[in-house]
Amino acid sequence: MNRHTRFALALSLLGSIWTAAVQAQDLKVSDAWVREAPPTSAVNAAYMQIANPGAKDIAITGTSSPQFETVEIHRTEIVDGMARMLPQERLVVPAGGSVTLAPNGLHLMLIQAKQPLHAGDHVEINLEIEAGAALKIDAEVRPDMSDGIEGMDHSQHMQHMQH
Amino acid sequence: MHLQPTRYSGKSLPFWLLGLLGLLGLALIIAGALLSQRVFYNPPPVPEMSPGTTRLEPPRVLQDFAALDHRGRTFTLAQLRDHWTFMFFGYTHCPDICPTTLSTLNAVARKIAALPNTPPTPQYVFVSIDPERDTPELLAKFVPYFNPDFIGVTGTPAAIDALAKQLSVLYLKVESERPDGYLMDHSAALLLIDPQGRLHALMSPPFDTNLMAQDFQKLSHYYEAIQ
Ligand SMILES: [Cu+2]
Numbered sequence: 001m002n003r004h005t006r007f008a009l010a011l012s013l014l015g016s017i018w019t020a021a022v023q024a025q026d027l028k029v030s031d032a033w034v035r036e037a038p039p040t041s042a043v044n045a046a047y048m049q050i051a052n053p054g055a056k057d058i059a060i061t062g063t064s065s066p067q068f069e070t071v072e073i074h075r076t077e078i079v080d081g082m083a084r085m086l087p088q089e090r091l092v093v094p095a096g097g098s099v100t101l102a103p104n105g106l107h108l109m110l111i112q113a114k115q116p117l118h119a120g121d122h123v124e125i126n127l128e129i130e131a132g133a134a135l136k137i138d139a140e141v142r143p144d145m146s147d148g149i150e151g152m153d154h155s156q157h158m159q160h161m162q163h
Numbered sequence: 164m165h166l167q168p169t170r171y172s173g174k175s176l177p178f179w180l181l182g183l184l185g186l187l188g189l190a191l192i193i194a195g196a197l198l199s200q201r202v203f204y205n206p207p208p209v210p211e212m213s214p215g216t217t218r219l220e221p222p223r224v225l226q227d228f229a230a231l232d233h234r235g236r237t238f239t240l241a242q243l244r245d246h247w248t249f250m251f252f253g254y255t256h257c258p259d260i261c262p263t264t265l266s267t268l269n270a271v272a273r274k275i276a277a278l279p280n281t282p283p284t285p286q287y288v289f290v291s292i293d294p295e296r297d298t299p300e301l302l303a304k305f306v307p308y309f310n311p312d313f314i315g316v317t318g319t320p321a322a323i324d325a326l327a328k329q330l331s332v333l334y335l336k337v338e339s340e341r342p343d344g345y346l347m348d349h350s351a352a353l354l355l356i357d358p359q360g361r362l363h364a365l366m367s368p369p370f371d372t373n374l375m376a377q378d379f380q381k382l383s384h385y386y387e388a389i390q
Binding site for chain 2 (some may be wrong): 035037038040041042043044045074076078081082083084085102103104107109111138143144
């Protein structure tokens with residue numbers, strides 16, 4: 001391995017680290033929440049908006065939470081009146097666009113809570129980016145207000161993110 | 164000249180006869196009115212439903228079934244009579260569409276109660292299509308959580324199957340190596356059962372709770388008008 005190759009390798013390695021950092025920063029997660037569910041529920045769901053103001057598509061390839069055994073990316077779809085959930089291997093947030101995780105659509109399925117959750121609790125969720133970086137999200141547990149209580153505050157609160 | 168006591172002259176009829184004739188006339192009028200209603204009966208117009216709601220014409224008569232509610236009491240066709248019922252089929256190991264639909268039903272319940280000319284209060288029933296895992300005890304911790312008046316129903320797989328089939332509700336177990344066991348595919352529609360225990364209408368997602376409450380009001384008023 002000559003100097004040039006080594007240099008190129010180092011540069012590309014540096015480049016990939018740099019890309020990863022930029023990508024993790026590029027995702028803006030807002031309005032992350034977990035549905036308040038009966039404390040006995042074996043499963044739960046987290047919803048949020050993920051925006052990618054960057055110039056490159058970003059793929060989320062892994063999900064986890066210290067408060068749950070497993071976290072999976074799922075999509076609920078209704079075809080010919082039948083509802084089903086399809087596990088997704090990855091979730092691509094398009095460059096300059098966003099994806100919405102919302103009831104009856106894309107969601108993070110939270111499986112087997114280590115402790116029962118109540119409204120007001122916070123759930124830490126980690127999104128792993130394809131490039132190797134990770135994004136830590138804080139999702140608040142709250143009742144499902146979709147069309148529920150009138151006059152609720154729909155303003156979105158930006159989450160603090162780490163990468 | 165002295166006054167004679169009032170007598171019924173030959174020209175006027177005695178009171179009792181007048182009364183009888185009057186009654187006869189009244190009876191004729193009533194009979195005529197009833198008859199003309201039969202002959203020239205104008206039924207109230209069939210209510211127009213929102214795009215998500217489908218009326219069954221005629222409503223589908225259901226056979227009896229033997230299920231259990233979340234308190235462990237028998238739940239049969241008799242429990243569907245004398246009130247309207249909103250029914251949804253789902254399972255408790257469902258994190259997204261089932262809790263969402265129960266929250267939707269909770270919003271519908273509140274909107275129906277707030278309507279002018281309040282229609283009769285319906286009951287809300289969540290039937291488990293996963294009776295293997297959903298015991299009455301588990302349903303008792305799940306269903307009333309969304310609204311204390313909501314009823315959870317489970318039973319033997321055969322009983323649930325018998326009820327679901329009559330309502331054209333489909334479900335399918337999706338086996339996997341999942342840590343939470345398995346998933347279920349299931350019909351997403353809400354069913355509306357009338358006070359005679361017949362399948363009266365279907366409501367399909369996406370659900371608009373305002374339209375659902377309005378559709379229910381129209382259906383229940385129409386139902387009462389044609390009885
Ligand atoms: Cu799911």
